Amino acid sequence: MNLELQNKVVLVTGGSDGLGAATAQELALEGASVAICARGQDKLRAVAQGINASGGKALAVTTDVTKLEDLTRFVDLTIQHFGRIDALVNNAGKAAAMPFENISDELWAEDLDLKFHAAIRLSKLVIPHLRAVGGGSIINILATGGKTPAASSMPSSVSRAAGMALMKAMSKDLGKDNIRVNGVLIGFVESDQWVRKAELTGQTLEQVYAGLTPTIPLGRVARAQEFADLIAFLVSARAAFVSGCAINFDGGMSAAV
Numbered sequence: 357m358n359l360e361l362q363n364k365v366v367l368v369t370g371g372s373d374g375l376g377a378a379t380a381q382e383l384a385l386e387g388a389s390v391a392i393c394a395r396g397q398d399k400l401r402a403v404a405q406g407i408n409a410s411g412g413k414a415l416a417v418t419t420d421v422t423k424l425e426d427l428t429r430f431v432d433l434t435i436q437h438f439g440r441i442d443a444l445v446n447n448a449g450k451a452a453a454m455p456f457e458n459i460s461d462e463l464w465a466e467d468l469d470l471k472f473h474a475a476i477r478l479s480k481l482v483i484p485h486l487r488a489v490g491g492g493s494i495i496n497i498l499a500t501g502g503k504t505p506a507a508s509s510m511p512s513s514v515s516r517a518a519g520m521a522l523m524k525a526m527s528k529d530l531g532k533d534n535i536r537v538n539g540v541l542i543g544f545v546e547s548d549q550w551v552r553k554a555e556l557t558g559q560t561l562e563q564v565y566a567g568l569t570p571t572i573p574l575g576r577v578a579r580a581q582e583f584a585d586l587i588a589f590l591v592s593a594r595a596a597f598v599s600g601c602a603i604n605f606d607g608g609m610s611a612a613v
């Protein structure tokens with residue numbers, strides 16, 4: 357399948373690690389230019405250098421997505437460097453799940469800022485550039501908890517549900533400009549967040565993944581490459597009529613369609 361991503365420019369937030377890094381690498385392999393951001397400079401630069409060294413085109417911009425001035429700089433530098441923007445993947449995030457009564461006002465605000473307001477602010481900055489090239493694609497990376505919030509799954513499940521409503525409403529506003537907006541709801545995917553969990557809990561990575569699998573009908577955690585393949589498809593012209601979808605990427609785990 358030809359994804360026709362040559363000469364396209366895609367922004368990926370949280371591109372220094374895990375799913376964001378895998379996505380940037382896959383998009384670059386398919387011929388897209390990628391602009392990636394994260395707070396930590398070293399890993400971010402290493403991902404961009406790896407892509408550039410293998411013949412791809414990557415720009416790394418150190419960015420905290422919760423800061424509007426950083427987001428503005430990310431978009432401005434991308435335009436200066438690549439001259440256009442065709443797609444945005446709002447991926448930066450981190451796990452936050454605990455019982456309702458344990459969550460402080462500060463944590464609610466922090467989680468919504470990282471997973472919800474950042475996507476709003478960056479989308480607003482990017483939309484004029486998508487219009488300028490005749491349309492484009494915005495993908496919000498969410499989690500299955502947004503559809504099926506479990507006990508002690510907050511604040512994340514609530515931020516993700518907000519992100520899902522945002523995606524749907526935006527798809528209706530922006531369809532007239534040929535801008536597609538979709539959400540990908542993740543179950544469990546191999547990534548650096550699980551590596552850190554293994555280190556914190558003194559388990560092997562295999563033990564962490566084995567602990568996640570009993571609820572997954574396909575019997576395993578997803579690979580980051582499989583996630584990246586889905587994102588590359590959604591960004592591409594092959595998904596030209598796909599908009600307003602909240603796609604489960606969970607091996608059949610979620611109780612909701």
Ligand SMILES: NC(=O)c1ccc[n+]([C@@H]2O[C@H](COP(=O)([O-])OP(=O)(O)OC[C@H]3O[C@@H](n4cnc5c(N)ncnc54)[C@H](OP(=O)(O)O)[C@@H]3O)[C@@H](O)[C@H]2O)c1
Binds near residue numbers: 546
């Ligand atoms: N992997 C899973 O099983 C799973 C499940 C459900 C949802 N998700 C969601 O999928 C997305 C990717 O997860 P992952 O597993 O790849 O996580 P990860 O390995 O921890 O990577 C997270 C990325 O986000 C960046 N980031 C975090 N806070 C940021 C901020 N304020 N500004 C800019 N960048 C920031 C991190 O870099 P810095 O720390 O250097 O900023 C890193 O590049 C996240 O939104 C996550 O919540 C993942």
